[in-house]
Amino acid sequence: MRRDIVKAVLRRTPCGNLMANAVELRNITKYFPSSNVLANNDVTLSITEGEVHALVGENGAGKTTLMNIFYGLHRPDSGEILVNGQPVEIHHPDDAIKLGIGMVHQHFKLVPSFTIAENIMLGIEPNQYGMLKKKDEAEMVRQLANDFGLPVDPYARIRDLPVGMQQRVEILKALQREAKILILDEPTAVLTPQEVKELLAVVRNLAQRGRTIIFITHKLVEVKDVADRLSVMRDGKMIGTRTVAETSIPDMARMMVGRSVLLELDKKPATPGEVVFAADNITVTDASGLPAVRHISFSVREGEILGIAGVSGNGQTELVEAISGMRPVEGGTILFQGKDITRRTVGERRKQGMAHIPEDRIKIGLNLETNLDENLVVNRYKLPEFNRLGFMILSAMKRFAAFAVKQFSIAAAQPGEMIATLSGGNMQKVVLARELSGEPKFVIANQPTRGLDVGSIEFVHRSLVDVRDRQAAVLLISVELDEILSLSDRVLVMYRGTVAGEVDPTTVTKEEIGLLMGGSSLPGTATSAGSVQAVPKPQKEVVA
Amino acid sequence: MDNYHRQQRVNTFLVPLLAVISGLVVAAVLIIFTDNSPFAAFEELFKAGFGCSSLNRCAFFTTLERATPLMLTGLSAVVAFRSGMFSIGQEGQFALGALTAAWLGFALDLPPVVHAIVIMLAAMVIGGIYGWIPGVLKVKLNINEVITTIVMNEIAVLVLVYMVNFPLRADRGTTAYSPVIDETAKLMIFMPGSKWGMGFVIAIAAVLAVYFYLWRSAPGYEQRMAGQSSLFALFGGIRNDRAAIRGMFISGALAGLAGAIEVIGVHYRINQDFAPGLGFTGLSVAILGQVHPFGVFLVAILFAGVGLGAQLGLQINLGIPRELGGTVIALMILFVAAEKFYTDGISGLRERWAHFRGQKTAVELAMEERE
Numbered sequence A: 001m002r003r004d005i006v007k008a009v010l011r012r013t014p015c016g017n018l019m020a021n022a023v024e025l026r027n028i029t030k031y032f033p034s035s036n037v038l039a040n041n042d043v044t045l046s047i048t049e050g051e052v053h054a055l056v057g058e059n060g061a062g063k064t065t066l067m068n069i070f071y072g073l074h075r076p077d078s079g080e081i082l083v084n085g086q087p088v089e090i091h092h093p094d095d096a097i098k099l100g101i102g103m104v105h106q107h108f109k110l111v112p113s114f115t116i117a118e119n120i121m122l123g124i125e126p127n128q129y130g131m132l133k134k135k136d137e138a139e140m141v142r143q144l145a146n147d148f149g150l151p152v153d154p155y156a157r158i159r160d161l162p163v164g165m166q167q168r169v170e171i172l173k174a175l176q177r178e179a180k181i182l183i184l185d186e187p188t189a190v191l192t193p194q195e196v197k198e199l200l201a202v203v204r205n206l207a208q209r210g211r212t213i214i215f216i217t218h219k220l221v222e223v224k225d226v227a228d229r230l231s232v233m234r235d236g237k238m239i240g241t242r243t244v245a246e247t248s249i250p251d252m253a254r255m256m257v258g259r260s261v262l263l264e265l266d267k268k269p270a271t272p273g274e275v276v277f278a279a280d281n282i283t284v285t286d287a288s289g290l291p292a293v294r295h296i297s298f299s300v301r302e303g304e305i306l307g308i309a310g311v312s313g314n315g316q317t318e319l320v321e322a323i324s325g326m327r328p329v330e331g332g333t334i335l336f337q338g339k340d341i342t343r344r345t346v347g348e349r350r351k352q353g354m355a356h357i358p359e360d361r362i363k364i365g366l367n368l369e370t371n372l373d374e375n376l377v378v379n380r381y382k383l384p385e386f387n388r389l390g391f392m393i394l395s396a397m398k399r400f401a402a403f404a405v406k407q408f409s410i411a412a413a414q415p416g417e418m419i420a421t422l423s424g425g426n427m428q429k430v431v432l433a434r435e436l437s438g439e440p441k442f443v444i445a446n447q448p449t450r451g452l453d454v455g456s457i458e459f460v461h462r463s464l465v466d467v468r469d470r471q472a473a474v475l476l477i478s479v480e481l482d483e484i485l486s487l488s489d490r491v492l493v494m495y496r497g498t499v500a501g502e503v504d505p506t507t508v509t510k511e512e513i514g515l516l517m518g519g520s521s522l523p524g525t526a527t528s529a530g531s532v533q534a535v536p537k538p539q540k541e542v543v544a
Numbered sequence B: 001m002d003n004y005h006r007q008q009r010v011n012t013f014l015v016p017l018l019a020v021i022s023g024l025v026v027a028a029v030l031i032i033f034t035d036n037s038p039f040a041a042f043e044e045l046f047k048a049g050f051g052c053s054s055l056n057r058c059a060f061f062t063t064l065e066r067a068t069p070l071m072l073t074g075l076s077a078v079v080a081f082r083s084g085m086f087s088i089g090q091e092g093q094f095a096l097g098a099l100t101a102a103w104l105g106f107a108l109d110l111p112p113v114v115h116a117i118v119i120m121l122a123a124m125v126i127g128g129i130y131g132w133i134p135g136v137l138k139v140k141l142n143i144n145e146v147i148t149t150i151v152m153n154e155i156a157v158l159v160l161v162y163m164v165n166f167p168l169r170a171d172r173g174t175t176a177y178s179p180v181i182d183e184t185a186k187l188m189i190f191m192p193g194s195k196w197g198m199g200f201v202i203a204i205a206a207v208l209a210v211y212f213y214l215w216r217s218a219p220g221y222e223q224r225m226a227g228q229s230s231l232f233a234l235f236g237g238i239r240n241d242r243a244a245i246r247g248m249f250i251s252g253a254l255a256g257l258a259g260a261i262e263v264i265g266v267h268y269r270i271n272q273d274f275a276p277g278l279g280f281t282g283l284s285v286a287i288l289g290q291v292h293p294f295g296v297f298l299v300a301i302l303f304a305g306v307g308l309g310a311q312l313g314l315q316i317n318l319g320i321p322r323e324l325g326g327t328v329i330a331l332m333i334l335f336v337a338a339e340k341f342y343t344d345g346i347s348g349l350r351e352r353w354a355h356f357r358g359q360k361t362a363v364e365l366a367m368e369e370r371e
């Protein structure tokens, strides 16, 4: 009773003259019975009109859930939402859109075969007597794009666009629906550094035009760059809100993880030994049969990390698939410990000591439909430890799962746990536990920290340096320049399926490497040719 | 956490159970339209399908007899589905298995038991090869297995019709039958009055074998991983192609075995309309049985009992068309497809019930755990 009165009084009180709160989320609680997770635990968040508000926190902290609730995709178990000081009920994204809320999801929701204009105007197409007016549609989109300084070609099809452009379409789509409050969920996770720069400029520009922006990210540098204030979530709870100008990056990291985080990796100098892996003049085609990797040669020695930098889509995916045995090579040879393995299967390569951390842990690296134990043995179920006369030894699998959980501190997991209930960071730890246990001789790590929080990134980096120090050879492929430069002992830059050059990570500047990534050669270097090291001649293969 | 897993497990049973009940409720409405009391009708159906008045006149034994081929074709579908192949070729593999058994049943001259075993093994090989072909076509040429298995069902049935009408035809009567098989080829029967016998034991052995194969053996692990996520399997070093082909062979062998047992355990000869639909029903059994061997075991008995009860209890005693049995089964499958409806409903009810009893709900428990 009394509480109701208090609420009513609060409601009538003007929100103060200082600054209006565009959004207030009060005491939001959300429990997911299907995964037994309390994703939001009494979360309160206020967002001022016209600010860029960063929302950060570890994987699984509950950021996306909170925003999904605000956008009407989930119903909270309790709590209330105020927009411009008015309590509102948001049952469906339509309600949110009517309130001027727009959301760009972590995973885009565009129709690949539609044009940009068709996607932006989807469901709100201009029409006359029920007939669509395509010309007007394109014109309206062009107008909108120009208004906001986000040029696009209305007739281009989504499936032909780079990710950065798709994201721009998502933003325009929200703006066309007159979004005043724009939620961007990890918008930079999939972008190239150049695209990130452009996006941050767009965000600042939108804020200047009075839009309110909620910006979810794992990259604290971006928070520093673009946000006015930040709020930190951890384990479903709101830890606090700070002014960005008054908070240092290490402080933000500490708030997120609850302990101090080593942002700078300290590692011993490498002690490279013999060549473990060598690719000699290999050519690989992509799914549509076009050459994606062209005459690449390189080698990796034991005890070193070879980094491959490059803007995504320059053949890295195909290169990794070919090296790991998932995709056939069209030409050239692959040598592993002196043996020609060009035509060997994935299983045979793995048996000889190859490990692979794939770029997509959800689709490739893990089987979300089964449990931890079965996920952890896919590369070792044929070993006698796990296999007696063709039967799986369940107790050994269970023991290995318990070991992995402990060794790699996979939080909130126990043997038999379903993988799908784990957060992104913990999923990646499962992949690491599987790939890095059992003394691999050669580890391929493709975008190993994509979408991970600072604490998890630190863990992944530490693990990779550790296997290097155990004298394994590591091939690191990443679009994150900082990651490549801080981890690698040598760096190759890939551009359009070829090696554009090799640089020394200790001396190279970001500008220099950026030039190579963009396809220009370094001033002073004569060639940008592929082969960097002499590759030993293949021995005639002896099949064991 | 434990509480949650327990609830999950309960759901696996509760969902099919609720589907069965919903199917019966709708059937009750249909029965009312025939001017019968649904309660009386269900009583008749139950007595005729699952009752047992004496050991010599036990309807339940006939139900078990009829459940045998459904169990095997259901297992056949389970193995194919679990390796990621949507094979609906059980009908054709069943027909070829039956044809093999009908022929070898009189053509071979072997001592008892040995004769039956040889027949079953031969039928499994034939059925297996007939499943292997669409598997290879899928893996090597990427031809959709749904289409190839449908086409191959047609072919198999036509082969059976031809063989019964010409090479294997035993007499000049109006309907063509193959010769009755030798005594040595027949499977043992437990009780006079029905053909319930050794075939049922073999089916149970197959249920256990499929369970151990899929969940305990390395090849079974490969198959399930390939079925759940072929990219993951490829990445991990599993040969997807081999797993799929192996799954299709085993699936075909089980359906072929079903055909053989139906011949050497029940009918002893075949005509051109031999046991149509048993293969397709196997698909339904697998789906209602949650694509699990133990589920298949229970659902096969349920389906056989409902079918028999509808035929004897409803049609003969009450004059309700026996197609009602088929309708009930179809309804049950329909309701299983609406699984999400139940799982959501069940957890909602649980919350409300806990609230009503003043107990803590899952939400509250979880919140306390966090504190």
Ligand SMILES: Nc1ncnc2c1ncn2[C@@H]1O[C@H](COP(=O)(O)OP(=O)(O)OP(=O)(O)O)[C@@H](O)[C@H]1O
Pocket (backbone or CB within 6 Å): A032, A034, A035, A037, A038, A039, A057, A058, A059, A060, A061, A062, A063, A064, A065, A066, A420, A421, A422, A423, A424, A425
């Ligand atoms: N639809 C759902 N059903 C069940 N559990 C869910 C669902 N959505 C999220 N969860 C769980 O809720 C928790 C919070 O997830 P959420 O996606 O909000 O995290 P996040 O902070 O966005 O993490 P990330 O940075 O990895 O995107 C996680 O443990 C997740 O597994």
Ligand SMILES: [Mg+2]
Pocket (backbone or CB within 6 Å): A063, A064, A065, A106, A185
């Ligand atoms: Mg998220």
